[in-house]
Amino acid sequence: MTKLHHSFKAGALALVAAAPLAVATPAIAQEYPDPAQTLDWTIAFGPGGGNDIMARTIVDILNTYDLYPGDISIENRAGGSGAVGWGYLFGQSGSGYGISTTSGSFVTTPLQADTPWQPADFTPVALLATDDLVLVVNGSSDIQNIDQFIEFAQSNPITIAGTGTVNVDFIVPTLFAQAAGFEFEYVSFNSMADQTTALLSQSVDAMVGNPGEILGLIDSGDLRALVYSGASTPAALDGVPTMGDVGHDIGVSMPRGLILPPDAPAEAQAFWIETMQRVVETPEWAAYIENNTLTPTVLYGDEFRTFLTRTANGFEEVLRSLGAIQ
Amino acid sequence: MDIFSDLVMGLSIAITPINMLYLLIGAMVGMVVGVIPGFGPSAGLAILLPVTFGMDPVGAIMMLAAIYYGSMYGGTITSILLNTPGESATVASTFDGYPLAKKGRAGPALVMQAVASFVGGTVGVLMITLLAPMFSQVSRSFGPPEYFLLACMGLLTLIVMIGSNWKLGVISALIGLALGTVGVDLETGQGRYTFGSAELIGGIYFIPIAIGLFGLGELFYAFYSGMHRVGAGSVVQYNKESRFWPTAHDFVSTRWTMVRGSLLGFVVGVIPGAGATIASLMAYSTERSLSKHPERFGTGEMAGLVAPETANNAASSGAMIPLLTLGIPGSASTAVLLAAFLMWGLRPGPLFMDQNPEMAWGLIASMYLGNMVLLLINIFAIPLFVQIIKVPYRILGPCIVVICALGTFTVHASFVELYLMFAAGIVGFFMRMYGFSPAALVLALVLGPLAEEALRQTMTISRGSFGIFLDRPASLWIIGVTIALIVLLPMMGKMGAKAAKAKNAGA
Numbered sequence A: 001m002t003k004l005h006h007s008f009k010a011g012a013l014a015l016v017a018a019a020p021l022a023v024a025t026p027a028i029a030q031e032y033p034d035p036a037q038t039l040d041w042t043i044a045f046g047p048g049g050g051n052d053i054m055a056r057t058i059v060d061i062l063n064t065y066d067l068y069p070g071d072i073s074i075e076n077r078a079g080g081s082g083a084v085g086w087g088y089l090f091g092q093s094g095s096g097y098g099i100s101t102t103s104g105s106f107v108t109t110p111l112q113a114d115t116p117w118q119p120a121d122f123t124p125v126a127l128l129a130t131d132d133l134v135l136v137v138n139g140s141s142d143i144q145n146i147d148q149f150i151e152f153a154q155s156n157p158i159t160i161a162g163t164g165t166v167n168v169d170f171i172v173p174t175l176f177a178q179a180a181g182f183e184f185e186y187v188s189f190n191s192m193a194d195q196t197t198a199l200l201s202q203s204v205d206a207m208v209g210n211p212g213e214i215l216g217l218i219d220s221g222d223l224r225a226l227v228y229s230g231a232s233t234p235a236a237l238d239g240v241p242t243m244g245d246v247g248h249d250i251g252v253s254m255p256r257g258l259i260l261p262p263d264a265p266a267e268a269q270a271f272w273i274e275t276m277q278r279v280v281e282t283p284e285w286a287a288y289i290e291n292n293t294l295t296p297t298v299l300y301g302d303e304f305r306t307f308l309t310r311t312a313n314g315f316e317e318v319l320r321s322l323g324a325i326q
Numbered sequence B: 001m002d003i004f005s006d007l008v009m010g011l012s013i014a015i016t017p018i019n020m021l022y023l024l025i026g027a028m029v030g031m032v033v034g035v036i037p038g039f040g041p042s043a044g045l046a047i048l049l050p051v052t053f054g055m056d057p058v059g060a061i062m063m064l065a066a067i068y069y070g071s072m073y074g075g076t077i078t079s080i081l082l083n084t085p086g087e088s089a090t091v092a093s094t095f096d097g098y099p100l101a102k103k104g105r106a107g108p109a110l111v112m113q114a115v116a117s118f119v120g121g122t123v124g125v126l127m128i129t130l131l132a133p134m135f136s137q138v139s140r141s142f143g144p145p146e147y148f149l150l151a152c153m154g155l156l157t158l159i160v161m162i163g164s165n166w167k168l169g170v171i172s173a174l175i176g177l178a179l180g181t182v183g184v185d186l187e188t189g190q191g192r193y194t195f196g197s198a199e200l201i202g203g204i205y206f207i208p209i210a211i212g213l214f215g216l217g218e219l220f221y222a223f224y225s226g227m228h229r230v231g232a233g234s235v236v237q238y239n240k241e242s243r244f245w246p247t248a249h250d251f252v253s254t255r256w257t258m259v260r261g262s263l264l265g266f267v268v269g270v271i272p273g274a275g276a277t278i279a280s281l282m283a284y285s286t287e288r289s290l291s292k293h294p295e296r297f298g299t300g301e302m303a304g305l306v307a308p309e310t311a312n313n314a315a316s317s318g319a320m321i322p323l324l325t326l327g328i329p330g331s332a333s334t335a336v337l338l339a340a341f342l343m344w345g346l347r348p349g350p351l352f353m354d355q356n357p358e359m360a361w362g363l364i365a366s367m368y369l370g371n372m373v374l375l376l377i378n379i380f381a382i383p384l385f386v387q388i389i390k391v392p393y394r395i396l397g398p399c400i401v402v403i404c405a406l407g408t409f410t411v412h413a414s415f416v417e418l419y420l421m422f423a424a425g426i427v428g429f430f431m432r433m434y435g436f437s438p439a440a441l442v443l444a445l446v447l448g449p450l451a452e453e454a455l456r457q458t459m460t461i462s463r464g465s466f467g468i469f470l471d472r473p474a475s476l477w478i479i480g481v482t483i484a485l486i487v488l489l490p491m492m493g494k495m496g497a498k499a500a501k502a503k504n505a506g507a
Helices: A010-021 A050-064 A080-090 A105-112 A146-155 A168-180 A192-200 A211-219 A266-279 A283-291 A302-321 B002-014 B017-035 B041-054 B057-082 B092-139 B144-156 B166-179 B206-224 B248-253 B255-270 B275-290 B302-318 B320-326 B332-343 B357-390 B393-412 B415-434 B438-462 B473-506
Strands: A039-043 A072-076 A098-101 A123-131 A134-138 A159-163 A185-189 A206-209 A223-228 A254-260
Touching: A039 A050, A039 A080, A050 A072, A050 A098, A050 A254, A050 A266, A050 A283, A080 A098, A080 A105, A105 A254, A105 A302, A123 A266, A123 A302, A134 A146, A134 A192, A134 A211, A146 A168, A146 A223, A159 A168, A159 A192, A168 A185, A168 A206, A168 A302, A185 A192, A185 B438, A192 A206, A192 A211, A192 A223, A192 B320, A206 A211, A211 A223, A211 B332, A254 A266, A254 A302, B002 B017, B002 B092, B002 B357, B017 B041, B017 B057, B017 B357, B041 B057, B041 B332, B041 B393, B057 B092, B057 B302, B057 B332, B057 B357, B092 B248, B092 B255, B092 B275, B092 B302, B092 B320, B092 B357, B144 B275, B144 B438, B144 B473, B166 B438, B206 B393, B206 B415, B206 B438, B248 B255, B248 B302, B255 B275, B255 B302, B255 B320, B275 B302, B275 B438, B302 B320, B320 B332, B320 B357, B393 B415, B415 B438
Parallel strands: A039 A072, A039 A098, A159 A185, A159 A206
Antiparallel strands: A098 A254, A123 A254, A134 A206, A134 A223
């Protein structure tokens, strides 16, 4: 498995970089951006979700540091698990003034529905972070660490809960189990809340999920974190090993990045790559990564497109081999 | 008196002028969100969430929570006056609320719904204050086996819901179950009847269906029966001569209904995922089974309005328990509140109330105040709201169509859901005409997928053995309660009827 993560330590650099940023303006902007044009920022989900918070955080940073000269209009175009919003951006083909943030559904929705677009169609700007998962067991379980878990799973039938099937929640434990040499039954739930309730009521043996929503339960000892699927463990999960640490790196994550419409002008792409290089160095961005327990994985331009294609293909292959999609 | 001192501390935080202002804004917005058909509290909260980015978290959470429980007050107003539920948790309030208005008792019905909402909401907060730790144990003992049994228990209320013509009732419920199969299958990930549409991946959402069947269906029927030709105010009467205040009999005859509705609503609300809609439908069915006069239900019986109203407000309080004690949202609306907590960098979970006492107790204290504020707003606003029925139906009707369409569209910005709402409106018209049961359809649509998913999760967990239902204490409890309900309710109903007969014979 190729290593996809290029970890970027934003925290330490942020303070140093923040001061000169306030006065610096992008040097490459000759034709783009035209301050008279309004930037049409599409959020493909409703307010309050992960995608929405990320987009609003970036726009806040752009405004605070004066990184974009024109007006920015933010619009939530929710519907069809992102199909509506990204379909709208797809329709702006050739323009440099449409922009959107991506999340997991950017990869999974085209696998489930007949969307006219594929992730690789869009002009990639940057992968800014990845959503990774933590494997947890009930706090009253005898299993104290990941080695004990693997050992237990190799000799006992176990169940692992997650949200949905065409989702990273299903793929991560499946690949991890293949690497570590155990088998399990996957139990699919509609939401993080449902699966957490199932684990607390001891209906399932373990579950995978984004750490953000369950940190409180991990702190209180009601849930015990065993292993993290990202390249580096977030501060809030200090002491929990990554899958790579225990020798079973799987290299699959959900991309949180920035895209432009298909065939956007090269100046626009270059401008946004340079701008995002500044954004990820701000303290506000570091705080966002920490509050949302994301893994700061940064890739620019075509490297991001390669990442998207590889993630989409990997997903399709795993899901097809397991019969989840046709 | 730890609880007492905590509550006083919470009150001192809530009663600052700025926080009271936020509370008042939240209550007002909640009322309005509730009144607009289709546009429910979760959509209202989600839209207003970005506004709170820069606010003080304590004031912001008071405001957001007030929007949430305030919408339960507002949702009933249109249920009573127009037979159009403002949101899904007030569908059951149309059953007797609208007949009451037709009988010329719109004023008392509106006052009673405000009082019932207040009682339900306040009992709910009281139970949060006193029993939060105990009820957090309830919500942590529910897994897929228990959810399956709970859904079955909910489906049992169909027996009451189905109405006089059982064949048509069963067909209605089956249509609901069939609609519930649409969407990506949770277990295999394969699409079922989605026809490649991205908007159907998540299945058919029940709110556009409920709004179509009850709101539009009723409206079309009203036009069919020529209501647009009659003058304003002749269908639902409200004028200075008709009484505004409920009679003493209204209060006395529904006092136990309020107690039962509050307790049932709260318990159902505590269980993550069940929610106010199921609570209100279950409360209505229970009340009808217990009533000495079940035949009066549906013709304007006050208990038939009070039961679902106390239950949906108590349930919305109950749903705060898993959120505050476990960090698990029990409904779509509390999921938005959880997103707000996370946005402010808080860490909801079992330690939340200990680590953030100002926030937790400020919120709880504000809910007492919020319910009082809402009771007052409601009673003062009633004379204003009843002006609606003075508008001639030929003008009001088209307005309702537009509002229903806007409300439904705003929730997910989905055209498919808008088409579904109109289709449901046409189906609802014919269902009304031929005596089918739209309530049974909606209940089956809500509970069918819940039962199916929970059963399949249970079977995966138990590797196909039904013994799992008997191995778990919580599921044994539910089985026991269900059997008791099946056996006891009809008996109690019969005994009640006998007693009433004996009383009548004696008099």
